[in-house]
Amino acid sequence: MHVFDILLVGMLIWIAVGSLNQNRLFKSVVMLIIFGLFMAIAWIRLGSPDVALAEAAIGAGVTGALMLDAVGHLRERATPYPLGPEAAEDADE
Amino acid sequence: MIAWVPVAVPALVGLITLMLGETRGRARNAVNLLGAIGSSAVVVSLVRSAYAGDTFTSRIPMLPGLTFGVSTDLLGLLFSAVATVLWGVTLVYAIGYMDHARDRARFFGFFAWCISAANGVALAEDPISLFIFYEVLSLTTYPLVVHNGTPEALAAGRKYLFYALGGGAALLVGVAWLASIAGPTPFTPGGALGAVAGRNNELRAIFALMVAGFGVKAALMPLHGWLPGAMVAPAPVSSLLHAVAVVKAGVFGIIRLVNELYGPELATSLGVATPLALLAAATILISSVIALRQDDLKRRLAYSTIAQLSYITLGTALCSPLAAAGAVAHLAHHAVMKITMFFTAGSVYETLHVKKVSQMPGVARRMPLTMISFAVAAFALAGIPPLAGFASKWLLAAGAAEDGSVWAVLVYVTSGALAIGYMVPVLTSALRPGKHAPAAGPESDPRMLWPIVAVAVLTVVFGLTAGLPGSPTHWAITAIAPSFGGWTP
C-alpha cells in the first residue's frame, strides 16, 4: 500500500511545483485547486475524513473561487514582471 | 518636605509660566519674581538652620534599592543660595533684555526649570539623585541654548547636547556601577565608601567616569568644546547658566565627588586626585592664553570662565582643607564676578550693538556705571584685594602652599597675571574715545542697569566681609571642615 501513498505524495509535490513554476496565473490557480482535491485524498488516507471534507470545501472550493476571482480581476496578466502603468493599461483591455 | 522647596518652587514657576502662554507678560513677570523672592527667603532660612546644625532630608522611593532625595547641608545650600538669589537678579535683567523678544513664555519657563534642576544638583543627597538632576539640567538648558532658532544656535545646541549627554552617559555608568558594588551611598563629609575601600581598580574607574561626566559641565579640557559655542544664547542665559547654574553644577559635582563621596583621603590614596589636579592646571593655563586672543567679548569671557572653573577643580583636587574651602568660596565669588561681566556684555550689545573688544572705544563714556561695574568684577577676577576674587584665591594659593604643591601656587599666580592680561584690554579699549557719545538720558534700560550694579556691589561686599560669619568664605570653610575631620583654620 505504500506505493499508493508514495504516488499520492509524489503527485502532490509535482502539482505544487507545477503551480509555482507556472507563469500563467490561471493555470497556477487551477493547479492549486487540483492540489486541494489531492490533499483531500491524502487526508482520507491519513484517517481524517473530517479534515478531508473541510479541505475539499474550503481548501479547494472557497480558496479556488477567491483565487479565480482575483485572477479575473488581474485579467490574467501572467507576465511576471509588468513594468508599470502601461502594463496596467493593457490589463484593462 | 521643606528641603524640596528650592527645587519645587522654580519647577512650579516654570510650569505656570509655560501654561500662561506668550501673551500674559505681566502675570508671567509677577509669578517669576514672586517665585524667586519666595524661594530665596526659604533658602536663607534653611541656611540659618544649617548654620545652627539643623539639616533637613527628604526622600522618595523610586526604584528598587534607589531613593531620590535631597538634603539641606551647608555645602549644598551655598550653591543653592547662589543659584536662587542670582535667579532673582537675573530675572529683573532678563525682563528688560527680552522686552521685545519672541517666545518669552518658553524662555522664562525653561529658565525657571533650569534653576530648579540646579538647586536639585546642589541639594541632592546621593550620587544617583545628583545624576538625575544633572541630566534634567542638561535637558532644560537645551531650549535656552537654541532659543534664537538660528542655524548657529541650533549648531551650538547640537554641540552642547553631544557633550552634555555624552557626559551624562559616563556619569550614569559610573553611578550605576557604584550602586551595584556599594549600594546606596549618601554624600558624607570625608567619604562614603568605607565599605568598599578595597576594590581600588573599580573605584578608580568609577572616579574617572564621574569626572568625565562632571567635567563636561565643569568645562574641564578637553571636554570644554561646547561652552564657547553656547554663548550664542541670549545674554541672561549666558550670564546665569554659563556663569552660575550649569557650569557650577559640574564643578559642584566634582566637589561632592572628591570631598563627600570618595573623601580627600581615599581620593589621595587611590592616586586619582593628582591627575585631576594636573588636568585642571593645564585647563587653567591653556584657556587663559586662549582668552587673551579673543576679540568677541562673550567668547573672551567664556574662556575666562573655563579657566576660573578649573581654579575650583584644582583647589578641590589638591585635597588640602584650605584649598578645598577656597574652591567652594570661589564657586560663589566667581558666580557674582562673572555674572556682572556677562550682564555687562549683554547690556552693551543690547544698547550699542557692540560685541567685540575692538569695537568698544567710547563705551565707557556712553555707559559709565555699567563699565565701572565691569571694572570692579574684572579686578576681582584678577585677584586684586580687597575684592571677592582675592579672598578665594588667597585660600586656594595658601592651600596649595600648605600642601607643598608649589607648582599649583605657580599656576594660580601665573593665571592671575593672565587674567589681568585678558581683562585690562577690555577696560582700556572701552576707555579710549570712540564713536559713542555720552548719553543724554539713562545709559541703558534701568531693568538691565541696576542688576549689574547690584551684583558688582555684591562682589565688593563678599570681598570685604570675607572673615565674617555668613560670608561665602566663612561659609565655605564651615562647610568643608567636616570633610577634613573637623579641621579649623
Next chain:
Amino acid sequence: MLLDHLPALLVAVPLTGAALSFVAGHRRAPHVALVTAAAIVALAVALVARVLDAGPFRYAVGGWTAPLGIDLVADGASALFIVLTAIVGMGVTLYATAYFRTDDETAYGHGLFWTLWLFMWTSLNALFLTGDVFNVYVCLELVGISAVTLVTLSGGAEALRAGARYLYASMLGAMTYLLGVALLYASVGQLDMTILADTLTPDVTAATGLALMIAALVLKTALVPAHFWLPAAHGSAPSPVSAALSSLVVKGSYFVILRLMLYVIPVGYLGGTDVALGVLGSVAIVWGSVQALFQTRIKQLVAYSTVAQVGYLFLVFPLARLGADAFALAVTGVLVHAVSHGLAKAGLFLASGSLMSRFGHDRIDDMRGAARSAPVLTLTVALAGITMMGLPPSGGFGAKWLLVSSALAGGAWWWAAVLVAGGLLAAAYMFRLLAVLLADGDAVLGTPASAPRTEWVPLALAAAAVVLVAAVPLITDLASASNILIRAGVTP
C-alpha cells in the same frame, strides 16, 4: 464573582464590541468603541488589582483544565500588558474619533476602522492571557489580519504596498509558528505552557519546534534583521493605527517570546539563543537608530525608532542568565521599558499625525517653527523623546537603570554599554527632530477644528510615560507577581 471571570471578559467584551460596532454602522460605531474602551479600562484595572491582591490565577475555559482544555493565565506580566493596552487603546480611541471624522462614507475602509480596531484589541488581550501555544497561533492571526488591514486603511498605493509586505511577513511567521507547534506537540504531546515547562526534557524535536516558534515570533516582533516590513507598515498607516501598531502589536508577539524564553524553556535548552537574541537586539538598537537619524519623513523616523526600541526588549534574555539578582532586575526593567515605550511611542505617533495634518505634509525639514504655533505637540515630542532616550526623570530612565543595574550585577558591562550607547543614539535622532521644531520659522499652520481636543491625547500619553518613573514600584510588584519570577524563585 464577576472578578473570577476577568480573563474571559477581557476577551469577550471587546469581541462583542467589535461585532456590535460592525452592526451599528459607521456613524454610531465610534460610540460603541468608546463604551467598549471604557469597559476594558475598568476590567483591566480590576485585573491588576486582583493580581496584586491574590497573585496569578488560571481560568479554565469551558470548565476543562489543561491539558484537555485551554487555560487562560492572568499573572503580573499579562495584567501589566493588558493595562498598557487599555490605556493606549483608550487614547487611540479618543484620538481616532476626531481623526476618522469625515463626510466621505467610503473613506478609511468605509468607516470600518472601529470594527477592525476592536478586533485587534480583542486579539491583543487574548494573546496576553492565553496559556496555550496553539491558541497563541489563532490569536496571532487575529492580530495579524486586523493589523495588516488597518495599515491599508487609507487605500493609498504606499499603504497597500506596505500592507502586502506586512501580510507576507505575517503569513511566513504564522506558518513557521504552526510548524513549530507541530514539532513541539509531536515530541511532548502537550500544548499548555505550564505543563510544557514542567515536562520539557532535552530533545532535538522539541528544541527545533521551540526554536521555530521563537523565530516566527521574532519575525512578527520585527527584530533586526526581520524588521524589513515594519518601517513601511508603521510609517504609512493612519496615525492612530501607527500608534497602536508600534506601541502594542509588536509587544503582543514579544510577550509570547518572553513567556517562552523565560518561563517555558529551561536555561540552556536552546543553547546560545538567549545571547543571540541579545546580540540581535543590540544590532537593532544601533541599526534602527542610525536609520532613524537619516529619515526625512517624520513617521518613518518614528517607525525606525520602534525598530531600535524593540532591540532593548531582547536584551533581557542574555541578562536573565546572569544570576538571580540580574534576572529579577532584567525582567522588571524590560517590563518597565515595554510600558514606557508603549506610552511614549503612542504619544509620539499621534503627535506626528497631528503635526502632519497641521502642516499638510510629512517632511521633517519643512516643519521649522512648529514650537511656536504647536507648542503642545512640540512638548509631546520632547517628553516622548526624553523617555525614549532613557533620561531622567522618565519611565525610560527607570527601565534603563534597571537593565544597566542588571548587567552590572551580572558582571556583564558590555550590555550596559549597549544600553547607554542606545540612549545616546536615541538622543541623536530625537533631537534632530526637536531642533527643527524649535528652529526659527514662521510656519502658518492650519488648525483643524478638532485639533485642540485631540492634541491633549498624545501629550497625556507622553506625559504618562515620563511620570511612569513614579509607578516603577507598582510595576515591580506586578513583576514579582509574574509567573516568570515566581517560577524562577526570585524577587526584585
Next chain:
Amino acid sequence: MTSYLIYVAGGALLYALGTYGLLARRHLIHKVISANLMGSGVFLILIGLGNRAEGGPDPVPQAMVLTGIVVTVALTALGLAIIKRYYSATGLTNLDDEPPAGERP
C-alpha cells in the same frame, strides 16, 4: 505503520517549496499560492505525526488543522483583496517595482 513518514516527508517538502516560492516568486498571487502550499505542508506534518498515536489518529492535530484551514482561507482572502486593490491603484502585481510617484495619500 510507517506510511505516516511518507506524508510527513511530503509535508516538509511542501513547506520548503512554499518558503522558496514566498521568497522567490515576484507575482503577488504566486506568493499567496506559496503560502497556501506552506500551510498544506504544515498540516500534513501535523496530522502525519498525529498518526503515530495508537488506536487511531490523534484528534488534537486534526482539530488544529481544521482551525488552520479556516485561518488560511481568511489570510488568502485578505491577501487577494489587497492585491486587487494594489493593482487598481498602481497597475503593479509585485512589490519589487516602485509604485508610480504622486500616489501618496
Next chain:
Amino acid sequence: MSEHRHRTRLLPLTAAMLMLGVIGRAILALPTTGDGLAVPMRAGAEASGIPNVITAVLLDFRGYDTLLEIAVLMLATVAVLSLREDPAALSRRIAGGAGPVLGTLTRALAPIMLLVAGHLVLVGSSGPGGAFQGGAVLGAAGILLMLSGYARPAWASRRAVRWVLAVGLIVFIGVALYPLLSGGTLLQYPPENRKDLILLVEALLTLSIGASLVSLFLASASSTEGGGRR
C-alpha cells in the same frame, strides 16, 4: 540584471534547504509512536457522550479556539469589505449570469450540497462531520449559487446585511457567555444538557461558518465591469 535575479534566488533557495534540513532532522529524531493527548481526549469525549472526538475537541475542550476562529472569519470579511473601492458595485459581475454548463451543474449540485451539509451537522457528533465541515460545504454551495447567478444578493452596506454577517459571531459569544450566569466559566456547557447544547451550537455554527464563507467571497468578488481602476 541577471546577476541581481540570481542573487534574489539564492537566498530563498538557501532558506528552503535550511528549513528542509531542520525539519528533517527534527522528524527523524522522533520515536515512531507518540500518543499526544489522544488518550485523555478520547476518554473525555466518551464521558461527555460525544462519540466524534474531533467534534468534542473543537466545540467542547478547545471551544475557545473555535470562538476565536469564528472571529477570524468575521474579521477577514470585514477586512475584505474595508478594502473594496466601491461597495455599491459589489456582485454586479456575479449577478451577470452564468453559462449553461455552470447553471445546470449548480442546479444539480446545490440541493445535494445543502443536504450534505445538513447531514454532516447531524452526524457530526458521532461520525465524520460537524460544524466546520458542514459549514464549509454550505459555504461552497452558497458560493456556487452566487457564481451561477441564482442568488442575487441586494448588496449594500445596509444594516440588515451587516446583521447577517455578524450574527454568527454574536450568537456564539452569547452562547459562550451564557454559562457565566449560572456560575460556570466561559463556554462551559451545563453537564445535564451538554449534548443538546453542543448540537445547537453546532447548528448555529454551521450556518455561521457557511454565511461567513459566502460573505467572505461576496465581499471579495470583483466588480470588473466598469474596469477595476479608479
